[in-house]
Amino acid sequence: MSNAATHALFAAAMVGGAHAVHDLQRHGQLTAAPLLTGGMATVLASLPDWIEPATNPHHRQFFHSFVFGGVVVYVTYRLYRWETESPWQEFLRWLGMVAGGAYVVHLICDSGTPRSLPMLGRL
Numbered sequence: 001m002s003n004a005a006t007h008a009l010f011a012a013a014m015v016g017g018a019h020a021v022h023d024l025q026r027h028g029q030l031t032a033a034p035l036l037t038g039g040m041a042t043v044l045a046s047l048p049d050w051i052e053p054a055t056n057p058h059h060r061q062f063f064h065s066f067v068f069g070g071v072v073v074y075v076t077y078r079l080y081r082w083e084t085e086s087p088w089q090e091f092l093r094w095l096g097m098v099a100g101g102a103y104v105v106h107l108i109c110d111s112g113t114p115r116s117l118p119m120l121g122r123l
Helices: 004-027 033-044 047-051 066-081 087-111
Strands: none
Touching (some): 004 087, 033 087, 066 087
């Protein structure tokens, strides 16, 4: 069953884990930063349900669709490639990447349910 606790657990593990792997590849050591990233991913894991509340079993529409998931992946990739010029931009880049990762993990969890995700959904 895909619920808020499942979304939070998987988002923390996947997004925090991705940050840890990135740190190891880039710097050769682990820091505490992936823990912060995993914690923020836990908070943002229900973002799709904040936009489209699960008030009934048919709540999954455009913002829970494969098409919108693709848009989120593309924007997150662009954020990853963004060469920031200030600490403020670096923070925005990090926050956007964490939100994008948590959003996609949420959609992956929902896609494994019997209702799955719509291809496009309604706006």
